[in-house]
Amino acid sequence: MAVKLPIFMDSQSTTPMDPRVLEAMLPYFTEKFGHPGSRNHSFGWEAEAGVERGREQLAKLIGARDPKEIVYTSGGTESDNLALKGVAEMYREKGTHIVTSVIEHRAVLDTCRRLEKQGLTVTYVPVAADGIVDVEAIRGALTAKTILISVMTANNEIGTIQSMAEIGKLAKEKGILFHTDATQAVGKIPVDVEKMGIDLLTCSAHKMYGPKGIGALYVRRRGPRVRIAPMIDGGGHERGTRSGTVPVPLAVGFGKAAEICGQLMVEDSARLGKLRDKLQDKILSTVDETYLNGHPEKRLPHNLNISFAYVEGESVLMGLNKEVALSSGSACTSSTLEPSYVIAALGVGAELAHSSIRYGLHRFTTEEEVDYVAHRTIEVVKRLREMSPLYELAKEGVDLKSIQWKAE
């Protein structure tokens, strides 16, 4: 079977919407267009029913006891902002310290930076070479003033999955709230707020085959009852936590996406795990000096991140971008000229951070696509190595570290 190009293998950035999700959403754009807050007519009632059904479906997927614990937002970034800023403001009397990790998404890290400017203190716990946050390091960072631990469930670049239940247990033990950015994990691997002791959880619809423009923040209501200050004031929607009309079609789609993820998770993750392993094995066994980034087992089944020594990431993407959509931790793909802080945090050296490529498989990825991407990656890397002065030096037996590089 001929492969249809271009191939999308960048599912950490976004996922294609499941056609069943679109189907569920469509009536809510046209005949069921009511405002969910309209209490006195049927247009409002049916819109509200759609929004509440979505809430129930999402609550079920993450093991929340009560759909009321789900607060709709505009996406993962807003949920992270709301969780951190909302807790910081509400619990200011109790404490002013937050513990997080160095590999969090920027929505968490930049929010922390802002909170620091407002007088809070933040500890950024490092990660091991495999990307795992040591629970004991978190314990060691806690102070009497700590009000919140925020550690992502799974990383967006390397896919490494953290020890959620252990961190949750530690938080409970110390009476500290536990927030997790589970944007990459929800819908892909089992996430259970009860079993993992999660008090606040961020997720986003478009990372799980739902629509762009909607996310959610789970806010625990019992054991403990978590209270957060709103960031957006107005009509008091979402029980006063997030004012603004809930985008009904998006909420309906989010719920449907959650329902389908719940049904297909076991099957999808097993299939994608096998395909990912095939892709990984093919590349690592064919190309010398390629390195897997992140933990080899504790990672998302659809995620693969590899550094190709001596070639620069963006140049690899450029060789593939007509046929395959991928992402790189290379500085040249960012606006800052800094390579990925996540890969750098693993201690692999900046030159390998510049050489990292991220693959993200998804529900609609086929084996033919995986074979094609493996084949083309190998071709492009080989071609670029032929024109790499570093590869030439390494082949001559020169230790690259012995050269006095003249950095710009």
Next chain:
Amino acid sequence: MAYSEKVIDHYNNPRNVGSFGKETAGVGTGLVGAPECGDVMKLQIKVNLDTGVIEDAKFKTFGCGSAIASSSLATEWLKGKSVDDALKIKNTDIVNELKLPPVKIHCSVLAEDAIKAAIKDFQEKWAEKQAAAQTS
């Protein structure tokens, strides 16, 4: 970010990829950049010691598509130029030719550095011999 057609052309069909022996008569080598910065260029010129004209140039580059294109273009421009004229190549010429966006200007700067480094190496190694050739 979309690449200009010229960058894509140089990336897909790089001119003059390769290496000369570093000690070959008339060869000057420049190695600039650093792996941790994500860009390393090796640019070599081969100068005719009788005429002072750059007869051939080769490069190898570790870097993004714009870095590859900048060094590929540089080798194209170097061929046939006298060493003195080669020193007149400015990074802004490369920026204009390849239509590099602001975020990629450092690639052109590196290419200019590579040209200068190769010429410096050539002059250090071969200036005396060249002078001898021209006076005899």
